[in-house]
Amino acid sequence: MAAAPVWSVDPRTGKQRERVAAEATAEDVDAAVRAARGARGALADRAVRAAFLRTAADRLEAARDRLVATADAESALGPARLTGELARTCHQLRSFADLADEGAFLDVIIDHPDDTATPPVPDLRRYKVPLGVVAVYAASNFPFAFSVAGGDTASALGAGCPVVVKAHPDHPALSEQVAEVLRGAAAEHGVPAGVLGLVHGFRAGLDLIRHPLVAAAGFTGSVRGGRALFDAAAARPAPIPFHGELGSLNPVLVTEAAAEERAEAVGAGLAGSMTLGTGQFCVKPGLVLVPAGAPGDRLVKALADGVGATAPGVLLDHRMRDAFVAGVAERAALPGVEAPLAPGAADEHTVRAGFLTVPAAELTGGGAHDLLLEECFGPVTVVARYSGAHEATAVLSRLPGNLTATVHLSADEAAGRGRGAEILAELTPLAGRVLVDAWPTGVAVAPAQHHGGPYPATTSTSTSVGGTAVERWLRPVAYQNTPEALLPPELRDDNPLGLPRRYDGRLER
Amino acid sequence: MAAAPVWSVDPRTGKQRERVAAEATAEDVDAAVRAARGARGALADRAVRAAFLRTAADRLEAARDRLVATADAESALGPARLTGELARTCHQLRSFADLADEGAFLDVIIDHPDDTATPPVPDLRRYKVPLGVVAVYAASNFPFAFSVAGGDTASALGAGCPVVVKAHPDHPALSEQVAEVLRGAAAEHGVPAGVLGLVHGFRAGLDLIRHPLVAAAGFTGSVRGGRALFDAAAARPAPIPFHGELGSLNPVLVTEAAAEERAEAVGAGLAGSMTLGTGQFCVKPGLVLVPAGAPGDRLVKALADGVGATAPGVLLDHRMRDAFVAGVAERAALPGVEAPLAPGAADEHTVRAGFLTVPAAELTGGGAHDLLLEECFGPVTVVARYSGAHEATAVLSRLPGNLTATVHLSADEAAGRGRGAEILAELTPLAGRVLVDAWPTGVAVAPAQHHGGPYPATTSTSTSVGGTAVERWLRPVAYQNTPEALLPPELRDDNPLGLPRRYDGRLER
Numbered sequence A, B: 001m002a003a004a005p006v007w008s009v010d011p012r013t014g015k016q017r018e019r020v021a022a023e024a025t026a027e028d029v030d031a032a033v034r035a036a037r038g039a040r041g042a043l044a045d046r047a048v049r050a051a052f053l054r055t056a057a058d059r060l061e062a063a064r065d066r067l068v069a070t071a072d073a074e075s076a077l078g079p080a081r082l083t084g085e086l087a088r089t090c091h092q093l094r095s096f097a098d099l100a101d102e103g104a105f106l107d108v109i110i111d112h113p114d115d116t117a118t119p120p121v122p123d124l125r126r127y128k129v130p131l132g133v134v135a136v137y138a139a140s141n142f143p144f145a146f147s148v149a150g151g152d153t154a155s156a157l158g159a160g161c162p163v164v165v166k167a168h169p170d171h172p173a174l175s176e177q178v179a180e181v182l183r184g185a186a187a188e189h190g191v192p193a194g195v196l197g198l199v200h201g202f203r204a205g206l207d208l209i210r211h212p213l214v215a216a217a218g219f220t221g222s223v224r225g226g227r228a229l230f231d232a233a234a235a236r237p238a239p240i241p242f243h244g245e246l247g248s249l250n251p252v253l254v255t256e257a258a259a260e261e262r263a264e265a266v267g268a269g270l271a272g273s274m275t276l277g278t279g280q281f282c283v284k285p286g287l288v289l290v291p292a293g294a295p296g297d298r299l300v301k302a303l304a305d306g307v308g309a310t311a312p313g314v315l316l317d318h319r320m321r322d323a324f325v326a327g328v329a330e331r332a333a334l335p336g337v338e339a340p341l342a343p344g345a346a347d348e349h350t351v352r353a354g355f356l357t358v359p360a361a362e363l364t365g366g367g368a369h370d371l372l373l374e375e376c377f378g379p380v381t382v383v384a385r386y387s388g389a390h391e392a393t394a395v396l397s398r399l400p401g402n403l404t405a406t407v408h409l410s411a412d413e414a415a416g417r418g419r420g421a422e423i424l425a426e427l428t429p430l431a432g433r434v435l436v437d438a439w440p441t442g443v444a445v446a447p448a449q450h451h452g453g454p455y456p457a458t459t460s461t462s463t464s465v466g467g468t469a470v471e472r473w474l475r476p477v478a479y480q481n482t483p484e485a486l487l488p489p490e491l492r493d494d495n496p497l498g499l500p501r502r503y504d505g506r507l508e509r
Helices: A025-039 A044-061 A064-075 A079-102 A151-159 A170-189 A202-211 A224-235 A256-279 A296-307 A318-332 A367-373 A389-396 A419-431 A467-473 B026-037 B046-062 B064-075 B079-102 B151-161 B174-186 B204-209 B222-235 B256-279 B294-308 B318-332 B367-373 B389-396 B420-430 B467-473
Strands: A005-010 A015-022 A108-111 A124-130 A133-137 A165-166 A197-198 A214-220 A242-245 A249-256 A287-291 A338-341 A350-351 A354-359 A379-385 A402-408 A430-436 A476-481 A502-505 A507-508 B005-010 B013-021 B108-111 B125-131 B133-136 B164-167 B196-199 B214-220 B240-244 B251-254 B288-291 B337-341 B349-351 B354-359 B380-386 B404-409 B432-435 B476-478 B501-503 B506-508
Touching: A005 A170, A015 A170, A025 A133, A025 A197, A044 A064, A044 A079, A044 A151, A044 A170, A064 A079, A064 A170, A079 A256, A079 A467, A108 B294, A124 B420, A133 A151, A133 A202, A133 B251, A151 A467, A165 A202, A165 B013, A170 A197, A170 A296, A197 A202, A202 A214, A202 A224, A214 A224, A214 A467, A214 B318, A224 A242, A224 B222, A249 A419, A256 A379, A287 A296, A287 A389, A287 A502, A296 A338, A296 A354, A296 A379, A296 A467, A318 A350, A318 A354, A318 A367, A318 A379, A354 B125, A354 B256, A367 B079, A367 B125, A367 B288, A379 A389, A389 A419, A389 B367, A402 A419, A419 A430, A467 A476, B005 B064, B005 B174, B013 B174, B026 B164, B026 B196, B026 B204, B046 B064, B046 B151, B046 B174, B064 B079, B064 B174, B079 B151, B133 B151, B133 B204, B151 B164, B151 B214, B151 B432, B151 B467, B164 B204, B196 B204, B204 B214, B204 B222, B214 B222, B214 B467, B222 B240, B222 B420, B251 B294, B251 B389, B251 B420, B256 B288, B256 B380, B288 B294, B294 B354, B294 B380, B318 B337, B318 B349, B318 B354, B318 B367, B318 B380, B337 B501, B354 B367, B380 B389, B389 B420, B404 B420, B420 B432
Parallel strands: A108 A502, A133 A165, A133 A214, A165 A197, A214 A242, A249 A287, A249 A402, A287 A379, A354 A379, A402 A430, A430 B476, A476 B432, B108 B501, B133 B164, B133 B214, B164 B196, B214 B240, B251 B288, B251 B404, B288 B380, B354 B380, B404 B432
Antiparallel strands: A005 A015, A108 A124, A124 A476, A338 A354, A502 A507, B005 B013, B108 B125, B125 B476, B337 B354, B501 B506
């Protein structure tokens, strides 16, 4: 039986653009994993990793026009957004190069012998080593930043782990082009091309997670797809870490005082955030608690004005479009739900942004309305009108885990007069990132970033954005009583590499 | 139906000592978890946690004679060993108090806004917060150090997480006594007694891992029991981290040069390590690669002398005794396996230590001999005689993950002349701790310790011993654009708590 073809499709027309590749067979997946494993040695030197990552960024920038054109043709996200996303992707690659140079993530700890301890302490020296081949499952909605050269790949390579990417079917042509660029960068530093494998196809994704030589996985996508892969990772004879980012409602609470003070600004800001990228962000605000009454009405009016001024947009593929149209219709049909600006199909290929409103009391009792507490991917948000802080709290207490939770406060509340601290304490258990007077869309690439949260936001306690993402691909190993002559330089007393470390209990930087 | 009684049993006689408690019903488990959850707030202050842990250590020491007597009556491990183990346990509690005071594990990272970045960086401040209620599954073989007041409990409390312990059925009376001591310590610092729950019974263990308010689990025990709980944790509607230490063969390689140089010392050292605690250590050396030929013969002779001089001992319970007797018999019956000193039953309650020998070539082909590559709990080790380094490598390459891997080198090899570095590189992928010219038994409580390893040694990349064990019970949260007035003190620019942190990219200590 011939392998199924992989087509690049234009979501603006639904037409096939070109035949890119064939779906990977079990043999193809095995070959990609073995080639990646063979490239481990070349990544052992942190300086080589750093140089490779920087060259990759340089070459992606050099190929920008061609890559952005392909990305736009496959995603309809537009050249401006995609040019920015490519810049972000290159910044991310260089950030992990900097971290590889610094070496703090090795977490070096050195203890000298202490015979007075119970039990006695021998000479013990610990650092972190790469886990092995990492499987990366690319996302639909960020063809650069969460795909072949995205954060999972950059952090894994920075940690010293070769990568096999399972391409997202929404941008197979771009995936092939980016993989070629990365392999060219690898070759420049003597790293085998196998360091970056690329496979296509649903079945290949399952074969990959089950491959005995795959040591860990990163995933960004849906709850359904992510959970299936998480379950497969856990069911292996030897289970492996599965760092999946699955889904998030990203609740927003607008206090009564904030609504009174700046209803229009908050409403307009919400309109901008929920329609950004045609609502196709993991951190799109999907549930907004707005007070009942006149100030809240003004907020909803400003939201309607902002969303109403947004042109119809094209979603990433027709499957998502169908799911969006069906999802908003199902939600709009629930008792008590109104659609002041109905989201849905605009024409055969585009969708219209919109929002739904519902009394918050409908969300505290369970039943059919729980659908409103599930993510609906695309340009829609649910505005829940609450009466009194207790009702807002009651809704928040029913939410599953989220990537973000946001509160908009009045100036007085932000200054510490009022319930601000109490609200932050309420939001912290719900999410991995808590925002005040800001919008969750636009995830900065920075050391303090945390892009993760309680399940189903993520399947682990880790982040896929920001410097600490590298920690996912490492494991500690301790060397006991090892002669100086055999120690890796990272663990020698004289610290020839100048690494930050914990030395006989004291932190040294 | 009345709840099943829980009996304390004397393994020296097999007789019931006293009725300690009843097995916990689903309602009991739910009540314990809810009580633990209610104690979270009292642990929010790191100074309170530290004081509580230190008082717990003081009170355990004050109750030493009573506790050691109970532990000995239930475990037959002997007062000397148990007195040492209690000292280790108290040291461990105080170590986590010190870490709670220091606060480095909060991993504070602060970034100030940077509008020139792509995308722009807002004010972002990240630290780690406690995960919530932790379930701890106590081990059989360390009634103090891996039980109610053991490393999992100490690290979880240090992280700010209340604990519900599933008691090990081999020491229910001691478990109740230790829990009472910990609750007394808690009360002294205004921490509710629910901070340390204790439940008995197999079914209660499953109810506990499935409880929606349990946020993570620590386990030390068998591959079979640990995997069942791991699977249950992964199958939850919202999966939770399961940090299990399941099983380990702990391979030892003796080089030809080391055997030539000091066969007798290595043989005697091995005898001491494999019979320590009647062979009931997770890190007992279970497979030893010894060169064929005269020096190796001398090593085996010294091993036989050492083991032969060991008095018969009592295993922790009769189930383990039966499994040991059956396990060694099944292994000894394999073709090519010899038993120069046959391990097995000595009388109705005690067992005799011993060892088996086998040509290493039998271990490279798979089949029935793979049984020799599985842990056999109790005082037995398998000596595999190899011809040439390639044969030793071939056996090592077939091993699953281990807690430890050890090599004994000659003085020349240890000085860097010979294959020492190459052998360390071969052992590193196999284990979480690599030892040179030492024995794996005796796991130091120290910052650089790593007690974990590739599956099945552990189900995660974490450690259950040493300072970094605390990382298992925390998750990061980032605060974006949060006014100074609402920030926790840990995240303020002026660093009022003097915490080590990463500040605008730079490490500060």
